[in-house]
Amino acid sequence: MTRLPVIDISPLRTMDDAEAVKRIAGEVGAASAEFGFFYADGHGIAEHLFARLEAASHRFFALPDAEKAEIAMAHGGTAWRGWFPLGGELTSGLPDRKEGLYLGEELAADDPRVIAGWPLHGANLWPSGVPELQQAVGAYLDAAVAAAEALMRGMALALGLPADHFERGMTRRPTLLFRVFHYPPGGKPDRFGVGEHSDYGLLTLLGQDGHGGLEVRVANGDWIAVPPKGRMLVVNIGDMFERLTRGRFRSAPHRVINASGRERLSWPLFYDPDFAASVDPLPVAGTERSLPRWDDVDLHAAGGTYGDYLLGKVGKVFPDLAAKALGD
Template structure:
C-alpha cells in the first residue's frame, strides 16, 4: 500500500516539526516503493477539471486537425501531438496518443538562443483555444508543488531545504505531457498503454482521471496505483536513484489499457538543469545502499555527463525517426 503524504507543511515551511515528519515520510516512501500519493498540494480541483475538459476536446478532434500541431512542426523543442503507437517504450509501440508540452520559452530566452534541445515554445491547437490557459494554470500550481516536494527530499537526505533549488534545479527542465489511452475493443485482451519503464529525471507529478490503469512493480510484484480523490501520484526518477546511490528507488511502472475505458493522465517531469552534471550527493557517498538489478540492465551509476546529454540519448529512443531528423538538423 502506497503512503499518502500531506505536503502542505512543505509548501509553507512554517511548522518545523510537521515539516520534519513529512520529510521522514517521503524518505520512507522513496526508499521502499519510489511512489507515494501527495495530498495538501493546494491545486484547486477546478484547475484539474478545466485541464481534463480541454484535453478531452482536443483528443476528440480528427487526426487531421490534431496533426496541425504534430511534433514534426515543433523543431528541436520537441513539442506537439503524436498519434497512437507514435511513441516507443523499451522498443515497443505504446497504445496511447499524446501532446508534448513544456515551459513556454520565447526566442529571447538564453536556453533557446543557445539551441538547447527540448527548450522552446509550445504548439497550441486553434480549435481548442482554452487548452493553453488550462495547461498554464495547471503548470503554475504543479511546479510549485514539485518545488515543495524537492524541499522535503532535501530534508530527508539531511540537506538544507533549498539545497536543490540553489543548484541542480535552479533552472529545472520542465516537461509536461497529456496522454490519452484509448479503450480496448470489447472481448479483447488487455494491452499496455505504456510498457514497463522508469522515468529519466528527478521527480514526476502525475494527475489522472478516475479510470485507473497505472501499476508499479514492487519487490513483491505489481500493484495498482488507483486514483485517490484529488491526490497527486509522485514517483522517483532515475536521477534521484543516481544522486542517492540507490537510497531512493526509481521503480518500474506501466499502464494497462482496459476494454471499454479510455483514460487521461497528466505527468509533469521536474528534472535537473539541462546543462548540469548529475553526480552522487556527498552525503550519499558515505554509504552504498544495496541496489537491485534493474529491469533494463542499465547501471545508473555509470558516468553520464550532463543531464541534457543523458536525456537526449533517452528521448531519441522514444522517437527515433524524429530524433534522426530534428537533432541532426535535417528539418521535417
C-alpha cells in the same frame, strides 16, 4: 495487500511548522526509499484547475487526427513539442497504446537557452480548435511546479541537506516537461498503454482522471495497482534521483494497462535537473542495494550533464524524430 503511502505535503508548501516539516520530510524519504512512489495530498492544485484541464484535454483528443496533426511533433523542431498519434511513442522499443501532446515550459525566442539551441527548450504548439487548452495547461502547470518545489524541499531534508539545496543549484532552472496523454479503450489484452519503464529525471508528479490503469513494481517483484484517489497526485522518483542518492531513493518500474473500458487521461509533470547540471552523486550515504532492471542499464555509470543523458533517452522514444530534429 501492499499499498502506497498517502502523504499530506502541505507543510512543505508553507514551511511554517518545523515539527510538521520534519515529520513529512521523513515520510517522503521513507516512501522514496521503499517504493519510489507515493500519493501526495495537500499539493495545492485546486479542483477547478483539474476540471478545466480534463475538459480541454477531452476536447483536444476528440478532434480529427488531421486537425491534431497540424501541431504534430514534426513541427516542433528540437523543442520536441506537439501531438503524436496512437502508437507513435515507443517504450522499450514497442509502440504504446496511447496518443499524447508534448508540452513544457513556454520559452520565448530570446530566452538564452533557446538562443543557445538547447534541445527540449522552446515554444509549445497549441491547437487552434481548442483555444482554452493553453490557458488550462498554463494554470495547472504553475500550481504543479509549485508542488514539485515543495516536494524537493522535503527530499533535501530527508537526505540531511538544507531545504533549499536543490533550488540553489540543480533545479534553480529546472527542465520542465509536461504531457497530456490519452489512452483509448479496447485493444488487445496484451497491449500496454505504456510498457514497463522508469522515468529519466528527478520527480514525476502525475495527475490522472478517475479510470486508473497505472501499476508499479515493488521490491519483491510484484506489480501493484496505483488507483486514483480523488485528485491526489501520484509522485514517483526518477532515474537521476536514484543515481544522485547512490541508490538510496528508488526509481521504480511502472506501466499502464487501461482495462477500464473507458477513455483514460493523465497529466505527468516531469520536474528534472537543469539541462546543463552535472549528475554526479550527492554527498549523502547511499545503499548497497542494487535491484535488477528490465533494461540492464547501470544508472550509477552515468556521467556528464543531465542534458547528455536525457537526449540519449528521448531519442529511443521517437527515433524517427530524433534523426530529423537532432541529427542522430
